[in-house]
């Protein structure tokens with residue numbers, strides 16, 4: 714029987730949803746039975762053999778609805794192979810400072826799911842998809858519009874959690 718995998722994601726402007734959808738297609742094509750769901754729907758973990766959880770970064774942190782979901786399902790998630798994907802646009806370098814800064818995005822989540830595999834994907838900044846407040850913040854920090862998603866990297870990610 715095909716392994717059933719849940720991909721749950723949290724997004725504000727849609728780019729993480731698109732990353733989750735492509736991950737879903739990629740893993741389906743490798744024979745997994747994948748369901749991709751927004752975390753706001755609070756998907757049940759019952760019947761899954763692995764969970765991939767992903768969030769956009771806002772102001773240095775995973776989105777609150779995903780953190781809330783992990784807290785609410787912590788026991789179930791701890792007994793399920795799981796992996797975490799982060800979609801962000803700053804601190805993308807390979808230098809130590811950049812790496813430390815992006816790893817810090819996961820600090821609260823890592824406490825809840827210690828040992829879960831982590832991957833970081835560069836995201837997209839599209840002002841037309843931002844809320845009024847987010848657009849103000851983006852302009853205040855002089856963010857530039859860009860789509861930095863690395864689709865080959867996203868498509869080639871096969872979490873170790875799926876091999877258990």
Ligand SMILES: Cc1cc2nc3c(=O)[nH]c(=O)nc-3n(C[C@H](O)[C@H](O)[C@H](O)COP(=O)(O)O)c2cc1C
Pocket residue numbers: 723724725726727728729730769770771772773774800801802803804835836837838839843846847848850851
């Ligand atoms: C208001 C705002 C704050 C952001 N803060 C961060 C941040 O602290 N670090 C980072 O790496 N990216 C940050 N980003 C970039 C987003 O994480 C990136 O654009 C991501 O692709 C958005 O995902 P979404 O389209 O699913 O919401 C921020 C974007 C906005 C609009």
